[in-house]
Amino acid sequence: MLLSDEQVSLAEAARDWLAERTDLAAARADGAALAALYSADDVRAAAELGLTSLLRPAEGGTFADLAVVVEELGRAGSPLPLGQAALVARLLDQIGIGAAVSDAVADGSALAVPAAAEPDDAAIGGVPGADGTLTLAGRAAIVVGGLGAAWLLVSAAIGDDRALALVPASSAARTARTTLDLSRDIAAVDLHGVTVPAGDWTRVGADVADTLDQALALIHTLDAVGAAGRLLDMTVGYVKEREQFGRPIGSFQAVKHHAATMAVDIEASRLCGHDAARALDGGDLLSAGTAVAVAGSVAGEGTSRAASTALQLHGGMGFTWEHDLHLFLRRIKVDELVRGTTRQHRERLFATAG
Amino acid sequence: MSVDWGSGTELGELRARVRAFVAGHAPGRAARAGVRSPENAAELAELRHWIAALFEAGYYGADWPLEFGGAAGHDPRRDVVVAEEIARARAPMHLGGNGLAASALIRFGSDEQKARLLPAIRSCDDLWCQLFSEPGAGSDLAGMRTRAVPDGDGYVVTGQKVWTTNGHWANRGYLLARTDPDMPKHKGITAFAIDMDTPGIDVRPLRELTGTSDFNEVFFDGARIPATAVIGTPGQGWIVANASLAEERNGVSAAVVDLQLAWEDLYALAQKIEIEGRPAVEQADVRQRFGALRAEIRACALLGQSSFARWRAGRERVIDAPAGKLWFSELNLRLHEFAVDLLGARGILTEGDLDAVDGGRWQDAYLYARAYTIAGGSSEIMRNLIAERALGLPR
Ligand SMILES: Cc1cc2nc3c(=O)[nH]c(=O)nc-3n(C[C@H](O)[C@H](O)[C@H](O)COP(=O)(O)OP(=O)(O)OC[C@H]3O[C@@H](n4cnc5c(N)ncnc54)[C@H](O)[C@@H]3O)c2cc1C
Numbered sequence: 214m215l216l217s218d219e220q221v222s223l224a225e226a227a228r229d230w231l232a233e234r235t236d237l238a239a240a241r242a243d244g245a246a247l248a249a250l251y252s253a254d255d256v257r258a259a260a261e262l263g264l265t266s267l268l269r270p271a272e273g274g275t276f277a278d279l280a281v282v283v284e285e286l287g288r289a290g291s292p293l294p295l296g297q298a299a300l301v302a303r304l305l306d307q308i309g310i311g312a313a314v315s316d317a318v319a320d321g322s323a324l325a326v327p328a329a330a331e332p333d334d335a336a337i338g339g340v341p342g343a344d345g346t347l348t349l350a351g352r353a354a355i356v357v358g359g360l361g362a363a364w365l366l367v368s369a370a371i372g373d374d375r376a377l378a379l380v381p382a383s384s385a386a387r388t389a390r391t392t393l394d395l396s397r398d399i400a401a402v403d404l405h406g407v408t409v410p411a412g413d414w415t416r417v418g419a420d421v422a423d424t425l426d427q428a429l430a431l432i433h434t435l436d437a438v439g440a441a442g443r444l445l446d447m448t449v450g451y452v453k454e455r456e457q458f459g460r461p462i463g464s465f466q467a468v469k470h471h472a473a474t475m476a477v478d479i480e481a482s483r484l485c486g487h488d489a490a491r492a493l494d495g496g497d498l499l500s501a502g503t504a505v506a507v508a509g510s511v512a513g514e515g516t517s518r519a520a521s522t523a524l525q526l527h528g529g530m531g532f533t534w535e536h537d538l539h540l541f542l543r544r545i546k547v548d549e550l551v552r553g554t555t556r557q558h559r560e561r562l563f564a565t566a567g
Numbered sequence: 568m569s570v571d572w573g574s575g576t577e578l579g580e581l582r583a584r585v586r587a588f589v590a591g592h593a594p595g596r597a598a599r600a601g602v603r604s605p606e607n608a609a610e611l612a613e614l615r616h617w618i619a620a621l622f623e624a625g626y627y628g629a630d631w632p633l634e635f636g637g638a639a640g641h642d643p644r645r646d647v648v649v650a651e652e653i654a655r656a657r658a659p660m661h662l663g664g665n666g667l668a669a670s671a672l673i674r675f676g677s678d679e680q681k682a683r684l685l686p687a688i689r690s691c692d693d694l695w696c697q698l699f700s701e702p703g704a705g706s707d708l709a710g711m712r713t714r715a716v717p718d719g720d721g722y723v724v725t726g727q728k729v730w731t732t733n734g735h736w737a738n739r740g741y742l743l744a745r746t747d748p749d750m751p752k753h754k755g756i757t758a759f760a761i762d763m764d765t766p767g768i769d770v771r772p773l774r775e776l777t778g779t780s781d782f783n784e785v786f787f788d789g790a791r792i793p794a795t796a797v798i799g800t801p802g803q804g805w806i807v808a809n810a811s812l813a814e815e816r817n818g819v820s821a822a823v824v825d826l827q828l829a830w831e832d833l834y835a836l837a838q839k840i841e842i843e844g845r846p847a848v849e850q851a852d853v854r855q856r857f858g859a860l861r862a863e864i865r866a867c868a869l870l871g872q873s874s875f876a877r878w879r880a881g882r883e884r885v886i887d888a889p890a891g892k893l894w895f896s897e898l899n900l901r902l903h904e905f906a907v908d909l910l911g912a913r914g915i916l917t918e919g920d921l922d923a924v925d926g927g928r929w930q931d932a933y934l935y936a937r938a939y940t941i942a943g944g945s946s947e948i949m950r951n952l953i954a955e956r957a958l959g960l961p962r
Pocket of ligand 1: 699706937941945951
């Protein structure tokens with residue numbers, strides 16, 4: 214269950230690359246335009262590193278590998294929705310539609326992200342036409358990466374059946390959302406009246422539909438783990454340097470205990486996140502669903518608590534707009550609340566027990 | 568929730584064998600929560616018999632040196648399987664401090680000590696207690712003041728130990744005492760293997776808050792012990808003690824099984840309880856607590872498995888053991904607080920009351936739960952360790 218040497222190298226490569234590319238100052242700029250967050254060139258470079266094709270069956274990609282990368286995206290505070298894009302490429306390969314889009318995602322010439330209703334919202338509906346088309350109705354209230362993406366993989370319901378439909382993002386009505394998160398592109402996507410040609414959509418079994426839901430939830434959990442890890446490093450660094458009462462504040466025991474609690478929360482969250490990734494690779498839907506909910510429950514609480522403690526330990530300095538701290542605190546709270554809240558994960562764990 | 572090394576594999580088969588063995592041999596009585604002492608001589612005899620059977624079957628002591636009954640090419644994962652299966656059957660796991668004493672003797676004992684003392688641990692004829700803590704030295708163990716003064720071909724021990732679990736039953740003691748008061752405090756300590764019937768040792772049972780008698784005060788008043796009692800070398804006691812404490816690594820995997828069983832039992836109990844005229848399991852807050860605990864128990868298992876895997880790979884980190892201990896002990900406390908609260912007014916009834924739920928088991932475990940956050944390095948000490956040694960914060 215330890216990371217392999219290859220995974221450690223992958224993490225290091227992703228970390229170095231992201232550290233160079235990520236401009237947190239852009240996130241802080243008022244009304245930052247998406248264009249300021251990342252460029253087409255960033256996407257191409259990520260693809261060259263293999264980060265968008267990590268999950269493609271033909272590449273032998275695994276969720277365990279993706280987990281390592283998504284954690285680094287969170288640690289960097291990166292705007293790039295690479296986990297989501299890698300997931301779309303995998304699903305397209307798996308269900309046999311949109312081969313060209315899957316290739317485009319893998320080579321970095323386009324981004325694609327999933328668009329699905331939040332767990333508590335009404336599902337996006339699909340009505341099949343006699344000509345083989347699918348007409349969509351409904352909206353995805355929160356689509357991470359929705360503005361920058363060229364394609365959306367829509368998760369729709371046809372009665373009790375589930376379907377995935379690939380639509381050009383420009384065919385949907387997209388609105389930039391104003392959210393707690395300043396470091397990512399988050400859109401509302403309205404799909405009313407979008408008609409998907411035959412061949413660009415297909416009904417899918419629970420295996421595919423559940424994998425999509427679970428993987429999306431897990432991407433947010435792992436992102437939060439990475440972001441919280443960054444906050445721990447920032448906090449440990451700060452409390453070693455900052456002096457009050459003639460000594461580093463990190464020598465005060467109240468501060469030490471806060472930091473230790475952060476470290477334990479993050480370690481437990483990380484282990485649960487990686488365990489869920491391995492469970493997704495294992496292919497058993499039920500145990501993957503449980504493992505994802507475990508990770509969501511432990512990390513939802515643990516990473517948010519760690520973020521709050523990080524702010525406390527930075528004092529007034531951490532309270533400033535100029536400090537990076539709040540970018541991660543905000544991002545972690547968003548990760549906790551989208552694609553399944555801590556509350557929903559716990560309800561699932563109760564309801565599926567016994 | 569245990570480590571699944573797969574059925575059909577060697578370890579999977581071992582698990583099936585151990586399960587059958589435990590079912591056939593373990594004492595019939597359910598073990599109380601925690602590390603407890605036998606309540607009477609009959610119970611102690613039963614316990615000796617059971618632990619001896621585990622040694623005889625090769626399930627215990629397989630990691631010992633070959634000449635003392637260990638197995639060639641022993642795979643430490645087997646120990647995890649054994650510990651998990653014993654926990655699953657709610658059978659007792661330890662005979663006093665025998666495991667701790669054995670690991671100290673194996674790593675630091677002389678050939679003479681090993682030959683004299685290990686066979687009686689294997690046969691369970693001996694019962695050991697751990698004589699470390701003192702009234703003035705708990706968390707700051709190295710501040711101990713019990714003296715062992717060199718005298719002729721031995722030592723004379725004077726001082727007091729406390730919280731000595733099983734002291735009233737033990738015939739052997741694993742003692743730490745100060746042999747050189749002029750050395751810095753960690754360096755002047757020596758470890759000893761002593762006979763508890765040595766004249767000058769007085770054991771006085773203490774009653775715990777649970778109402779049971781598990782630990783003791785032990786007074787030393789000029790007790791004379793031979794030089795051959797020294798484990799390792801004089802002044803090496805701190806190293807001996809820390810190494811033997813670190814050996815207790817299967818604890819977390821067994822503890823996880825305990826937590827899981829407690830969760831399952833509580834879940835079954837909750838199906839029968841009503842709160843405000845509605846089944847407890849229909850109340851959102853109850854469902855949330857159960858869901859959260861289920862996740863936290865899984866996290867506990869993963870913390871244990873990952874530190875075990877790291878240890879085997881030679882990649883153990885400072886944070887691993889204290890993080891597992893903290894997580895387990897605080898989770899165990901939360902779970903049992905929840906259990907008692909969930910029972911509502913009936914939650915007050917304890918063992919002996921006709922209406923006590925499950926014979927008062929939840930109340931006993933709730934009262935006992937703080938033992939884990941205090942003993943073996945308190946939660947605060949674990950956090951100090953993580954902050955200073957893992958995160959590098961200044962002392
Ligand atoms: C059920 C039980 C069984 C035991 N069995 C044995 C046994 O068989 N043999 C044996 O030798 N011992 C045994 N012990 C003793 C146990 O190891 C000690 O209780 C433990 O080390 C704590 O020491 P103390 O009780 O003196 O508490 P103290 O050290 O006095 O601690 C009291 C409080 O102060 C806090 N504290 C102390 N120092 C610090 C610090 N530096 N920073 C922050 N907080 C601090 C502690 O965390 C705790 O909350 C047992 C204890 C219990 C509860």
